[in-house]
Amino acid sequence: MAAVTTPAILLRAHPFSESSRVLRFYTRALGLVGVMARGVRRGASRGRGGGGAFSEGTAVLAVRDNRELQTLQEFAPAKSRFGLARDVSRLAGASLAAELVLRHAGQEPHEALYRVLSGGLDRLEDVPGEAVPAELLALGWAIVQILGFGPEIEACVACGQPQEDGAMGWFDLEAGGVRGPCCRMPQGARRVGPVARQQLGRLLAGEAPAGLRGLGAHLSLLDDFTAFHMLGGRRLGSFRFLEPVAAGEPDASAED
């Protein structure tokens, strides 16, 4: 058994018994790790750490190969990220990122994924309310891209022909990318104009474009894309909480 000390982000916690929890961390050194944490429920209620969802800090793990759950020796959160609870869309964005990582990240280190997740959670917590939807889209698409599921947006997904900057296109959900005017429009497909294509490119790179247009369409595209290509048709639970945001309604809880 080896003790591993690593930066870690707590993604999810399940109660296991009166005195223990199963925690899922994304770690810099080991990728996705499940741990049994004994005594933390009582400890947390007395304010002695344990950490809440999305908190980040240093974890000390007793690691044994081929074991489903490792043992958590210590987790010292340096960032609590309590600010994510200020409004529903910040929390839904963080949950969406966690769902994707829990479902698809592996048990091996992935520096870029750790960096995108950590930086994205920081921004979701810190940006002004009106910038939150673009930040959560940037975080979601960046994770999709880093995990290797990113859509094809440079060349026509049907025939491979490179697309000009100003070209109108349609999103071919099943093929996983944008079709150009060179090919027939897929039935019921979303139109992807030049601006939308360029904005999608920025989101895939993890950048939140200012003045993002068509927020509802962007959210439903990420929802449909992740359901079809990453989740076997199941939808990410977090999108349910984003319906008011997608409909253009102000986030009521953000006002206090």
Ligand SMILES: [Zn+2]
């Ligand atoms: Zn084509």
